[in-house]
Amino acid sequence: MCEPKGNGLAQSDEKERKRRQRGRSIAIALVLGALVVLFYAATIVRLGGNVAKRAM
């Protein structure tokens, strides 16, 4: 009768592991997305109006 209990525990450990892994994956995705936006915005800010003013 002990075995099913043990399996149940292992299953809940596995569930917890997947939950944490999913959380970490989402966090990494959000950070990478934020970095893309950050560098894009920085490029726009640094360029400012200079693109429009350049010599043709």
Add this chain to the structure above:
Amino acid sequence: MAETTVSYDEARAEHPGGAVGDYIALLKPRVMSLVIFTALTGLLAAPGPLHPFMAIVALLAIAVGAGASGALNMWWDADIDARMERTQSRPIPQGRVTPEEAATFGLVLSIGSVITLGVIVDWLAAALLALTIAFYVVVYTMWLKRWTPQNIVIGGAAGAFPPMIGWAATTGTVSIDSVLLFLIIFLWTPPHFWALALVRSDDYSRVGVPMLPVVAGAAETRRQILLYSVLLVGVSLAPLWTGLGGVAYGVAAVALGAGFLALACRLWAAGDAPHGARRARQLFGYSILYLFLLFAVILGEHAIQRIVG
């Protein structure tokens, strides 16, 4: 000889890995908030224009860099953290994050924050951030902390750099005013930490960290606290001469400094009396309020100047 091998998947199954909250804890969010605040003061107090977006990026990079050094500190100190009451609930001693994961996390964020600050804002500010991280991790954590009772005096420089980084992010330079902001935090650190160490000396003694109360005794620590408090209050008045601080700052620096000196004197006078620990706790709590208010006044004065023009 029979050899037991554990596959990568089995090893991963045994260690479920940390939750996102554990990685945030590695960044020492409370320390980070003080770093953001002092860096913001440096950013706004510095003369010259600063694009709001650049200011936000600078603060973000400084905060992440500070957090990364916290993660690297927890990686290196995991052995003593596990035996100290104040630190045993951290993610590594609790087994929620492995030391290797913490080290990788800290290194990636350190490099990322320095490069981001350099590429987007200013390379001098980025160099100062790199120096801050290296100073905190290598000079303080790895070298001084377990070696000398002067650990937090010299190591305190790491915590004092953020306003200087903020200043450099705005101006691209280091000036006498940014050095004064550095000096205020640098001289504030010993009385602040030694007041805590007086109360927690058993903890430090057990793990072999040579904090001043452990090595030189409580009486010498109280004397040094008073000495550094006098130096701190003296230096805190210097921004009045350079123009960094205005009238409000002058009033705050004198009033808050008087309070600091009074508490340091009371702690020194308490000797080994039973209420000495209470005096140390009072000074520790007051020191946090002192630094916060002093920088808040500088921040407020310069924010108003920027708004009014």
